[in-house]
Amino acid sequence: MKKILTLALATIILACLPISCDNNDDTSFIQEESTTLNNSEIGISQALTWNLINLSGGFLGVDQDYKLDIIKWTFDTNNSILTVTNSNPENSTYNGLQQGRYQYRIHNFKGEAYLFIENYEYGIFILDKNSLLINQNITITSTISDGFIYKFIK
Secondary structure, eight states: OHHHHHHHHHHHHHHHTGGGOOOGGGGGGGGSOEEOOOTTSTTOOSEEEEEEEEEEETTTTEEEEOOTTSEEEEEETTTTEEEEEEOOTTOOSOSSSOSEEEEEEEEEETTEEEEEETTEEEEEEEEOSSEEEEETTBOSSOBOSSOEEEEEEO
């Protein structure tokens, strides 16, 4: 009986080994470089503030416009801290991140930049001189259809 039990246990362990193998294809993006916003990128300042002007998408097809200075995202490039302030009197559920401070990083992959907030991939990060677009529908690993698109201006 002891031999049968040992043989059964060994068979189960050997059968489970191929299932638990790790596939390096899933983590290939780790080999690309991680960066933060810095002063050399398009001449930005050390505390760069962006005003959310539109939030669209999601499962329900939201398309919400915001006045300037209502929802602001400030990127502290020295400390990799994102500070979100929200003075929206309507208290909409579609304001994006809640007011607060978050660790962030920009991860470059195949020529594109992706924003990670608190180690969670937030979406593709498209920055130019006067505007910022964050598209949650485009991530390093996939494309989805029910994410949000954030549009910011300085």
